[in-house]
Amino acid sequence: MDTLAVVFEQPETLSVRRLPLLPPADEDVVVAIRWSGISTGTERLLYTGTMPPFPGLGYPLVPGYEAVGTIVQAGPASGRTEGQLVFIAGSKGFEGARGLFGGQAARVVVPGARTVPITDAVGEKGTLFALAATAYHALGVGQRPLPDLIIGHGALGRLIARLTLVLGGAAPTVWEINPVRMGGATGYRVVHPDDDQGTTYQCIQEVSGANGLIDTLVSRLKPRGTIVLAGFYHEPVSFVFPPAFLREATFTVAAQWAPGDLVAVAELANSGKLDLDGLITHRQDASEADRAYVTAFTDPDCVKMILDWSAAA
Numbered sequence: 001m002d003t004l005a006v007v008f009e010q011p012e013t014l015s016v017r018r019l020p021l022l023p024p025a026d027e028d029v030v031v032a033i034r035w036s037g038i039s040t041g042t043e044r045l046l047y048t049g050t051m052p053p054f055p056g057l058g059y060p061l062v063p064g065y066e067a068v069g070t071i072v073q074a075g076p077a078s079g080r081t082e083g084q085l086v087f088i089a090g091s092k093g094f095e096g097a098r099g100l101f102g103g104q105a106a107r108v109v110v111p112g113a114r115t116v117p118i119t120d121a122v123g124e125k126g127t128l129f130a131l132a133a134t135a136y137h138a139l140g141v142g143q144r145p146l147p148d149l150i151i152g153h154g155a156l157g158r159l160i161a162r163l164t165l166v167l168g169g170a171a172p173t174v175w176e177i178n179p180v181r182m183g184g185a186t187g188y189r190v191v192h193p194d195d196d197q198g199t200t201y202q203c204i205q206e207v208s209g210a211n212g213l214i215d216t217l218v219s220r221l222k223p224r225g226t227i228v229l230a231g232f233y234h235e236p237v238s239f240v241f242p243p244a245f246l247r248e249a250t251f252t253v254a255a256q257w258a259p260g261d262l263v264a265v266a267e268l269a270n271s272g273k274l275d276l277d278g279l280i281t282h283r284q285d286a287s288e289a290d291r292a293y294v295t296a297f298t299d300p301d302c303v304k305m306i307l308d309w310s311a312a313a
Contacts (some may be wrong), residue, residue: 001030004312006104006289007097010059011049014290019062020095021109029080029112030073031088036104036286037066037127038296038305040154041209041232046100047293050234056098064103065090068118068126069309078112086115087126087266106286106312116266125269125276127306128155132265132274133257135159138205138230141167141264144252145226149201150174151217152208153181153190155279155304156230160205161188163265166274173199180300184278200225207231214239221247230254280304286312 001021009015024030043063045051071084080086090101093109102108118126135156139146146169150157153176164172171188173196182190193216200222206213209231217227218239227249229237244251268274282299284292286307296305 001107003094003105003107004286004309005062005094005097005106006064006286006307007060007062008047012047014047014293016287016289019097019105021107022093022095024073024075024093024109026075026077027111027113028075028093028109029071029078029086029115031067031069031086031108031110031115032072033067033069033103033106033108033309035068035124035127035309036064036307037131037280038293038307039064039066039131040296042101043293044297045232047297057100058098060096061098061100062094062102062104063100064105065101066127066130067103067108068124069108071115072107074112080112080115084115085118085120085123085126087118087129088115089130089262104286104289104307106309116262117270118266119270121272122269122276124280124306128159128276128279128304129262129265129269130257131155131304132159132163132269132276133261134230134254135163136265137257137261138207138228138254139163139167140228140252140254144228145203146170147172147201147203147205147228149204149220151204151206151210151213152176152231153184154207156207157205158184158279158303160207160230162186162275163268164188166268173201178300181303184303186275202226204228205230209233211235211237215243218243218247218249221249224248224250226250226252228252228254280306282306283308
């Protein structure tokens with residue numbers, strides 16, 4: 001068994017080619033992928049070769065961890081059945097390329113326990129589950145207040161704002177400096193920082209990944225407020241100490257989502273409580289992945305790009 005897959009041959013070199021798949025074990029399922037999302041964070045780092053070293057990193061590799069497909073073969077110990085629509089956060093069952101993270105392929109082999117069933121109504125929007133789980137993890141539900149200020153109105157910022165409302169929080173303010181991304185708010189306001197003078201906030205979620213913002217955010221923090229760093233920063237993050245000292249500021253770093261976060265957002269989305277409409281703005285046939293990646297990485301109009309694998313089935 002083999003599959004068509006997106007392969008990063010080396011940094012800044014992408015191909016779409018066939019790869020052999022490892023035979024499935026009893027606990028595995030074979031999933032025919034219908035849609036997969038392009039991550040402008042992790043996949044950009046893998047594509048440019050700027051991903052910090054970690055075990056297993058190397059080229060060639062199959063990227064992607066935002067895929068939705070139909071189970072076409074279910075092992076007897078997989079806990080799944082054929083015909084189920086599921087989300088998968090990647091796979092590793094390729095020969096001739098590393099699975100980092102292995103979701104950008106027409107067909108994948110993955111343990112059934114690592115799949116998350118989704119409804120037909122969710123469909124292609126299930127590609128947003130990993131990003132939604134990242135947003136849920138950043139919120140730290142039960143550990144800190146829900147945010148009243150979010151920095152950045154990309155896909156992650158929008159999901160954090162929507163989850164804040166779903167979880168019963170007050171409508172947050174979102175700062176955005178790109179006019180193209182000012183629209184798309186539902187139930188909360190998006191403003192340029194220059195137009196939001198004087199307001200102070202208890203919990204600020206910084207998801208833009210932009211450097212040099214911390215001092216500005218500290219200046220808008222209420223006493224004993226919290227700044228959550230939920231973006232990814234390529235350069236050292238620093239701040240002037242005295243203002244943070246005077247406010248007794250708390251800094252929190254939000255990393256990758258945990259399995260419980262994925263389960264939580266899947267339940268919210270499958271039940272219809274979490275609205276994922278309007279976040280997927282671009283679609284491209286998987287055979288034209290090279291064009292899709294350029295658009296996803298460079299076009300400010302692109303909030304979320306997904307690849308359509310239907311022609312590769």
